[in-house]
Amino acid sequence: MKYCMQCGSEYQDGVKECADCPGSALVDAETMREHHIPLPGEGDTRKFVRAATAEDPFTAEDYARLLQLQHIPVFVRPRRTGTVDVLTTGSLEPWWEIMVGEEFLERATQLLTREKAQLDATAEEAARAAEEEERETEGSAPPAGTL
Structure with missing residues (x-):
């Protein structure tokens, strides 16, 4: 028999x-156990175990x-249900935990660290672009008939 990984x-x-x-790919039972x-x-x-939040x-x-x-086994676990939880319970846990099989923790952590850095860089770039666009539009007069 063969099994889907x-x-x-x-x-x-x-x-x-x-x-x-x-x-x-389909693999044999021994590969699945490995x-x-x-x-x-x-x-x-x-x-x-938690790899990231x-x-x-x-x-x-x-x-x-x-x-x-x-091909890293993963599931996402919600930790809080809303901002009221922080006020009522004092829970300061992150909103979502990214859980991976413990044998994949090191590889998953490396991948997620790189992804987070890329997302942070993209967010900073988007913020700069929005600020530039706002400065450009502040200096121009509103279109005729909009006031």
Whole structure:
């Protein structure tokens, strides 16, 4: 039997690609065990640890997608439900935790550190562009008929 590394589905030996995960290679049971991926019917004994945090859902999704593309098992866990939680419970936990299999922690941390640096650089560039655009529009008169 062959198994999909992404979803764990079981296939006959003649099948070359998972029907649910296009592009995902099928491997034998030994390879699945080497990567700590449970076979169908086995209990999942993987341990997940926090690799990063995110303050908004879009960043959390971006991080999860990046890790999935690198075939790193990941899930995103929400920590707070709203700003009231900080006031009522004093909880200062990050909004979302990016959880990965503990054997992938080092690689995931490196990837996420690079992604965060790239996102931060992009945010700074966008802020500068917005400030420049605001300065340009402040100096010009409003279009006729808009007042």
